[in-house]
Amino acid sequence: MEQFHFNLVRWYEEKKRNLPWRETKNPYLIWLSEIILQQTRVDQGLKYFISFKTNFPTIQDLAKASEMEVLNLWKGLGYYSRARNLHGTAIYIAENLNGKFPDNYDDIIKLKGIGSYTAAAISSFAFNEAKAVLDGNVYRVLSRVFGISTPINSTQGKKEFQALADEILDKANPGTHNQAIMEFGAMQCVPINPNCENCPLNFMCVAFSEKKVKQFPIKIGETKISNKYFVFTIIKENGKILLEKRTDSGIWKNLYQFPLTEFESLDEKSAFLNNRAYDFISNEIKHILSHQHLHCTFVISREKAQIHHPNYSWVSVKEIDEFPIPRVIERFIEENHLLIFNT
Ligand code: SF4
Structure with a gap:
């Protein structure tokens, strides 16, 4: 030795x-x-x-x-x-x-x-x-x-x-x-x-x-990966955008996101998207975590109605940088800044 x-x-x-x-x-x-x-x-x-x-x-x-x-x-x-x-x-x-x-x-x-x-x-x-x-x-x-x-x-x-x-x-x-x-x-x-x-x-x-x-090294069967199907809805009103604070105990606890609808399968998610009218639907973005693959779609909603929920806040474009946001959403905002804030 x-x-x-x-x-x-x-x-x-x-x-x-x-x-x-x-x-x-x-x-x-x-x-x-x-x-x-x-x-x-x-x-x-x-x-x-x-x-x-x-x-x-x-x-x-x-x-x-x-x-x-x-x-x-x-x-x-x-x-x-x-x-x-x-x-x-x-x-x-x-x-x-x-x-x-x-x-x-x-x-x-x-x-x-x-x-x-x-x-x-x-x-x-x-x-x-x-x-x-x-x-x-x-x-x-x-x-x-x-x-x-x-x-x-x-x-x-x-x-x-x-x-x-x-x-x-x-x-x-x-x-x-x-x-x-x-x-x-x-x-x-x-x-x-x-x-x-x-x-x-x-x-x-x-x-x-x-x-x-x-x-080398030898590994046995890799950990099973689960899939989740997400739709994030971007809702804008009077130059502000709606953010939701996550209060669950998951990996994104206390982070902020666009209001989320979550599905167990791609079929359920597609049916949801097909039944509504949107100003914009993004391509699917796959976000890979160690045990989960998140299939994320971002939509801009035509519904302008006020939404009241204790976890929701209206946030201006300038303020959005001050909120902790999951990486997949942050990247979407960086790449689609004009689309989100100027349309
Ligand atoms: S396997 Fe690693 S330790 Fe062995 S000779 Fe190659 S570099 Fe060196």
């Missing part, structure tokens, strides 16, 4: 990207970066990290902010439950832990929105606690280097890979080891066509020596 650790860390010191969250031991900032980077590319997450750090330099600042401010700053990143958990956890820490971020894995993992990977990342990066991280990049590296064919998304696989990650962790330098193996997976041992000929771990890589790199 000595050669493995040496080569991995030497590669990391030479090739690592300079990222601001690697230059701090502040657990709040490390936590912030980890939550932003879930399901987000590093180049996209970077500007959000800087903007959160600038607007909320401490956990107390984040706790004091309104949920609307936090969601607005999160705009464009998607998966808004991350922002809500971030804010809720900051409030919890400010009110119950004297504003002090917990300093060990067992306490960190009790916080809402933090799973085993994030708790291991924060405790090892900030406090050098010997907890091995296991994310998609680490699974790929371990499965290839050690030639493990247990599916990474099976219960057995999760146990086996965690045991291996714990075993090979450099207990003297867990923070650097974890950063290095994740970066190695992200930059060197990439999913498609890794440069194996020029790799510091090829001397011990089972997948490379057996010419099976493409086969």
